[in-house]
Structure formats: structure tokens, C-alpha cells
Amino acid sequence: MSGPLAGLRIFDLTRILAGPTCTQLLGDLGADVIKIERPGEGDDTRRWGPPYIKNEDGSNSDASAYYLSSNRNKRSLTIDIASPEGQELARRMVASCDIVVENFKVGGLAKFGLDYLSLREVKPDLVYCSITGFGQTGPYAPRAGYDYLAQGMGGLMSITGEPDGQPMKVGVGIADVMCGMYATVAILAALRHRDKTGQGQYIDLALLDTQVAWLVNEGLNYLTSGEVPHRRGTEHANIVPYNVLPCADGYFIIAVGNDRQFQRFCEFAGAPELGEDPRFLTNSLRVANRKALYEILPTLTKKKTIDEWVDGLAELGVPSGPVNTIDRVFADPQVLHRGMRIAMDYPGTEKGEISLIGNPIKFSETPVNYRRPPPHVGEHSEEVLREFGISSKEIEALRAKGVI
Numbered sequence: 010m011s012g013p014l015a016g017l018r019i020f021d022l023t024r025i026l027a028g029p030t031c032t033q034l035l036g037d038l039g040a041d042v043i044k045i046e047r048p049g050e051g052d053d054t055r056r057w058g059p060p061y062i063k064n065e066d067g068s069n070s071d072a073s074a075y076y077l078s079s080n081r082n083k084r085s086l087t088i089d090i091a092s093p094e095g096q097e098l099a100r101r102m103v104a105s106c107d108i109v110v111e112n113f114k115v116g117g118l119a120k121f122g123l124d125y126l127s128l129r130e131v132k133p134d135l136v137y138c139s140i141t142g143f144g145q146t147g148p149y150a151p152r153a154g155y156d157y158l159a160q161g162m163g164g165l166m167s168i169t170g171e172p173d174g175q176p177m178k179v180g181v182g183i184a185d186v187m188c189g190m191y192a193t194v195a196i197l198a199a200l201r202h203r204d205k206t207g208q209g210q211y212i213d214l215a216l217l218d219t220q221v222a223w224l225v226n227e228g229l230n231y232l233t234s235g236e237v238p239h240r241r242g243t244e245h246a247n248i249v250p251y252n253v254l255p256c257a258d259g260y261f262i263i264a265v266g267n268d269r270q271f272q273r274f275c276e277f278a279g280a281p282e283l284g285e286d287p288r289f290l291t292n293s294l295r296v297a298n299r300k301a302l303y304e305i306l307p308t309l310t311k312k313k314t315i316d317e318w319v320d321g322l323a324e325l326g327v328p329s330g331p332v333n334t335i336d337r338v339f340a341d342p343q344v345l346h347r348g349m350r351i352a353m354d355y356p357g358t359e360k361g362e363i364s365l366i367g368n369p370i371k372f373s374e375t376p377v378n379y380r381r382p383p384p385h386v387g388e389h390s391e392e393v394l395r396e397f398g399i400s401s402k403e404i405e406a407l408r409a410k411g412v413i
Contacts, residue, residue: 011013012039017200020103021083022111022118024052024091026182027216028140029079032110037368037377043106044080044384045099048087048411051386052076054088063359070358070385074246075317077383079189081353081365084381084389087413090399092149094412096121102397104131108196112140115150125211134209136199138192146214146303147368154216159184163220168227171242188219226314249295249302253332254310261310261318264328273325278309347371353382387413 017040021032029052036042046052051071058073089095100122103109108127111118118124125137139145144156160166160178170177195212201210221228227238230246238246243262245251250271251262265271268291275284283289283305288298295302310318315331322329333341341351348367355363368377390413394404407413 011375011378012037013372015039017108018106019043019108019110020099020106022109022123023140024112025054026075026079026185027188027192028110028112029054030186031138031192031196032083033079033081033142034189034193034368035108036381037370039375039378040108043102043389044081044083044085045090046085046087046386048089048387048413050117051085051087052080055386062355063361064360065357065359067359072363072383072385077363077365080383081379082381083384084393085384085387086390086393087387090118090121090123091413092410092412094407094410096123098407099123100128103135105397106132107136107200109135109137110192110196111138114153115141115145116369122294126395129209132209134203135209136196136203136209136212138196138199138212138214140188140192140214140216142216144218145213149217155386156182156185156216159188159216159220163217164224164228165220168238168240170240172240174240175204176240184216184220187221187223188214188216191219191222191251236305244299244303247296248292249299250306255307256310256318257312257314259315260332261315262330262332263310263318263322264330266328269297270327274322274327275326277321277327279312280309283309351379353379 012304014035017035019032019040020033021028021041021042021044023032024046025031032042032044044052054076055071055073060074061069062072062077064070088099090099103123109312111123116124119127124134128137129135132320134179135296141150142158143149143152157178160183161176165184166176166178168181172352180227192214195214199210199212204328230236230238243253248264248266250298251264251266253262263274265274271289271292272281272284275281287294289295289302315323319329319331331337338344344350349369351365351367352362355361355366363382365379365382370377391404394407394413395401399407404413
């Protein structure tokens with residue numbers, strides 16, 4: 010095993026997306042992630058399809074595309090934590106782990122003796138991270154929380170979509186993904202503290218909190234001005250022109266970040282006088298007069314093709330790009346060069362391999378490595394238990410009782 014987190018062991022009690030995003034990232038960085046699943050069932054997202062990976066006989070495997078997206082570099086161990094034997098087994102294992110990550114409802118693990126207060130008795134320097142919809146405190150704490158709710162309640166949907174349309178969610182579970190990212194940062198910081206002091210600690214992460222945190226500039230626009238931001242379609246709140254515009258063969262993105270870039274854009278568009286118009290001389294003026302500018306631009310942008318705009322503006326240092334469909338994303342030469350589409354062996358399936366999305370982190374000394382494809386339910390149960398000193402006789406007894 011290699012990677013900057015090699016030697017760390019994670020007891021992973023998460024499912025769906027936020028928690029698994031966190032633990033997959035930690036696994037990509039070298040940690041040994043032991044994914045705890047319900048015997049016979051596993052992570053709920055295994056059934057969130059189609060599409061599914063097909064077995065050799067053409068039947069659906071236990072791996073939906075959704076599940077595959079966030080469960081690489083993990084080993085699957087099934088434990089019935091509702092049983093006393095399963096709870097005792099879990100506690101024995103946590104004593105030899107560094108980190109616990111879980112996303113049960115508030116108080117959900119306390120009845121099993123697997124909450125932080127119980128587990129720190131067996132592992133005093135344990136780093137324990139809980140991910141919930143609304144956090145461990147506050148009036149909404151008991152409620153179940155989902156990405157969709159966080160996007161709505163956290164304000165994101167109110168600023169997403171066409172100005173005259175209905176509020177829209179983002180096309181992926183971005184509140185879950187970002188909460189997983191914040192959880193990863195928090196765990197790494199807690200490990201730094203543990204390494205310096207010997208103290209473990211408890212981390213309380215909420216989907217709603219993290220969604221509010223990454224309102225970033227739009228949140229501050231409101232806090233600074235008192236004006237409630239509204240939907241602008243593909244426009245930017247603070248930069249103009251920064252939008253999707255029509256061209257001769259479709260649409261392209263223009264992202265002018267400063268006044269010099271605007272001047273170059275106008276010259277390339279064959280309208281240098283536009284860059285000298287007193288309404289559009291500075292970004293602040295362009296923001297104030299955005300409606301007038303966006304009424305003018307389509308007549309200019311329709312005169313060139315996507316490639317002409319993207320290639321020509323790139324030479325001038327003016328940011329622009331196409332609006333790629335997902336198939337074009339994974340055929341893009343830059344995306345492929347950067348290793349953002351990977352393949353892993355997946356024995357027993359129709360193709361014998363699966364395609365996954367690569368990790369974007371590029372280290373100079375400890376590169377991310379893809380050691381294990383997303384596991385089947387309980388695939389590593391015996392292997393993991395043996396590593397924890399559980400005898401073959403005890404493993405068979407636990408299996409006979411349905412504990413594993």
C-alpha cells in the first residue's frame with residue numbers, strides 16, 4: 010500500500026454519497042478503508058439503477074453506476090450491527106482503527122454502543138466523523154436530510170435556473186459531494202491534531218451547514234448589500250460578459266475576467282467600438298448595464314463558429330469554451346491526458362473491467378493510486394476479519410448466526 014495516508018485504517022459506516030465520497034477520497038490517498046455493510050443487502054445505492062454493471066451471464070450485478078461512483082479503494086465487510094455479536098465485533102475492530110466515519114441519523118448509533126462516547130472508551134485517540142442532514146444540534150437535528158433538501162434549504166436552488174423559470178437543483182448531488190469534501194478536510198485536520206497531542210476528537214458535519222458555507226460570493230452579495238440574489242440563468246452575478254452565448258453552430262461560453270480581456274474580445278469580434286462604449290468601459294459599468302450589452306452580443310457572436318471563438322480567444326488569453334455533453338467530456342483530449350477517465354479490472358463481469366472517474370489530485374511524490382475497484386457486498390469479510398485476529402472458527406460461527 011502506498012500514498013500519503015498509508016498506514017491509516019478507517020472503519021467506514023457510511024452509505025449513499027456524502028460519506029462514501031469522503032472515504033473514497035481518503036482511500037485514494039492511501040488509507041485502508043473498511044466499508045461496513047448490512048449482510049445480504051449492502052449500501053442502498055447498489056440498487057440505484059439502471060445502469061448496472063452486468064455479470065458474465067448478462068444479469069445485473071450488485072454494482073449500480075451510482076454505487077461505483079464513490080466506493081473505489083475500499084474493502085467490504087458485512088456486519089449486522091443491530092445484533093449484540095455484531096456490535097461487539099465492531100468495537101473490537103474500532104480499537105485497531107484510526108478513524109470512524111458514519112452518516113446515521115442523530116443518535117442512531119448510540120443504541121448500538123457505536124457512538125463516539127462509547128467508542129472513545131476503547132480507542133481514546135479515535136477521530137470520529139458524523140455526517141447528517143442538519144447536524145447534531147439545533148431544531149432540525151432529528152430530521153432526515155438529503156442532498157435535494159440541502160440544495161433547496163441552503164439557497165442554491167433559488168439562484169439556479171432561468172430568471173423566469175422555477176428553482177432548479179444542480180444536475181449532480183453537489184451538496185452531498187461538498188459535504189464529503191469538507192468532512193475529508195476536517196478528518197485530516199483532526200489527524201494532525203492527534204499526531205501532535207495524542208488526542209482524538211469528534212467531528213459534526215451537516216449537509217445544510219456545508220451548503221450554506223459554499224454560497225460564497227452570492228451569500229456575501231446578500232450579507233453585504235441586503236439584496237436577495239436571484240436566478241440569472243448562466244449569467245454571473247458580478248462579472249459581465251460571463252455567459253453562454255449563441256454562435257454559428259451552437260453555443261459557447263465567454264468568461265471575461267477583466268477590462269483588458271473585454272477589449273481583446275471586442276476586437277476579435279470585429280467591434281472594437283464596443284470596448285470604447287462609455288457604458289461598458291469597466292466591469293462595474295458592464296454589470297450595471299448588463300441587459301444592454303447582452304442584447305448586443307448575440308448579433309456579434311453568431312458570426313463565428315464554436316471552434317473559431319474558442320481557438321481564437323484562447324490565443325488572445327480570453328477565457329472561453331464549449332458546452333460539452335458528458336460523452337464529449339470523456340473524449341476530450343485534455344480530460345484524457347489528465348487521467349480523469351480510468352479503467353479497473355472487474356472480474357466476473359461482462360466486460361471484465363469498469364470505467365471510473367479519476368481522482369483530480371496530482372502529487373509529485375505520493376501519487377494517487379487505484380488499488381481496488383468498488384467491492385461486491387462482503388467481498389473481503391474473511392480477509393479483513395483474519396487481519397483483525399478473528400479465527401476461522403469464530404468467523405464460521407459469526408456467519409452461521411448471520412452476524413456477518
